Amino acid sequence: MIRQFPELPRVNIGFFPTPLHRLDRISEQTGYDVWIKRDDFTGRNLYGGNKVRKLEFLMGYAKANGYDYVITYGATQSNHAMQTITAARICGLEPIVYLRTVVEPDPNDLRANLLLDSIYGAEVHVLAGDADQKAESAKRIAELEAQGHKVYDVPVGGSNEVGVCGYVNGYLELLGQLEAADKRMDYLFTTTGSGGTLAGLVAGKKFADDDTKIIGVSVGLKDDAYEQRVADLANQALDHMGASDVRVSTEDFSVDNNYVGEGYEIPSPAGTAAIRRLARYEGLLVDPVYTGKAFSGLLDYLDSGRLPKGSTVVFLHTGGTTALFAEQAIVGPVMRD
Template identity: 50%
Template sequence: MSLKIKEAKEMLLLIPRIDLGFFPTPFHKLERLSQEFGINLYIKRDDFTGKNLFGGNKTRKLEFLIGKAMEEKCEYVFTYGATQSNHAMQTAWAATANSLKPVLYLAAVVEPDENDIKANLLLDKIFGAEVHIINMQEQESFLEAEKRSFRLGKERMRQLESEGHKCMSIPMGGANEIGTAGYISGFAELCEQAEQLELGLDYLYHATGSGGTMAGLVAGKKLLGKDTLIRSIAVLDTGDHYIADKTVLANSALEYIAAAPAVEEKDFSLDTGFYAPGYECPNEGAAEAIKLLAQREGILLDPVYTGKAFAGLIHDVRTGKIERGSSVVFLHTGGATALFAEKKILGDLF
């Protein structure tokens, strides 16, 4: 399969979607780091997607997800995540701005202080979301708490539906075939910008969590027949079935936009070497990456996602996994609100 960008964009126009962001997002060269690293380093600014000041990758997914909820005439939108979830905050914003009622079930990796609500959780409240915080019980693992949050969310949804309210459930990270279509579109947008500059892109680096962004990028790459190597840096323990699951997700997103499934497991390149000690747990590599990009280029990353992904890129430059002279793009997926989150999430930055 090898569609022209224009043809892919036309396919994407045929599915339900609303206008949530400012697109195309900026794409520019990082001159100082390019020189320092001996590569041509570009950045795609999906931290600038959104209208609510704090952009991020979820805006692209939510254009399709909220578009679908509105087409189905829903009244409530449910979603899930951690208490400082960017996805939950973006969903609260996107739903509220379109007269839908957001309901969030948030599992506490880091328990918030009721008297000092910070960062995304604060924004969730300002956007008027119905927020349910699921604190971990004694002897309960985070995964168990997360499962409990799904159960409680389902119960609340059943209750609302029995009262005649139509609800839509968005999975964590917006990672279903609908949200994933957002990054098929994102990849096409990036290719269009690279073409305008007559640039071939050897590598694309980005953070992967729920995997929707990664699946969408890889689906976009297959749809357009590009050979950019997409390197996905995990921000959490991805487990054994991640790539198999994301292959299914990428193909279901292609089917959702009426394209043929084409993604195979070998199309992914996942690196799990940079997230330790865990999700929302800071590490030295991310701290170094945040400071480097801030002090060389004046651009802010975050400790949970983009800091860890950029740490992967720095490592690959230093070890020669990225060859000198390569053209590399870093996809900035947002998340800077975490710089104002709990110290436990932020870590030691100075």
């Protein structure tokens, strides 16, 4: 019996439940029962992803509290920034984003999410990679507040106690689908960046009293305090849900840092190989920055037999495939063999 998710302010901007389906050829190749949860299909545009689940609650909170502007942060090709802009447009809030440069964009040839940000007509500030985004946005927030506006300041990745609730709910959705299919998952793999998705999934697992092993594959180098921050975020979300009796600790999940490659937004050879393998055997697209690297981690676990044979493994597809149309330095050598 799955415990009831509480009533929280929420807007309806995505398409749920997202599909869950089996990867037959990868299952056959590896000897595992491999499934994929398609959160790349969350909508509203073609380029859905994990942020839509968080944004349903973030925008719900913003509307319930009378905000008329939303500000957020990310890299220039941030999926979170693009999805926040999309959600703000749907909800009638004015979107502003502060983007830091990892790979230099060409202002005369905007690509991928930067192109979409511009089509959506957002106020976009592109800063140097080492610029202090918060110091810059603080000036803009002060200016807008002096004009009588109310600005919702959403952290990187939408990863606060409100946004994380989206993945508690997402986990319950996944459990419901598995139950309907008469399946149990042994392992759940997800990409982890700011940690909000992982925090929500783990909070969902504890909330539902489930024992799936959850593994977050990181896509940027993490410090030693990362796992504790994820656990804290999970507990903050549970508090926000009125479920303070449920607690998450770092024992409840693991983070694997072995598939980052040289760094964030730098294609890794294994990630590139995973993109090709999924495309060529499953017709499925993953991206070079997030899901390709995370799936390369999962493939390594499966190909090397690191998990008990025959286990049921679910990969959460968190979206991000616009990166296949980004600057060449981000895309990497996906076409060549």
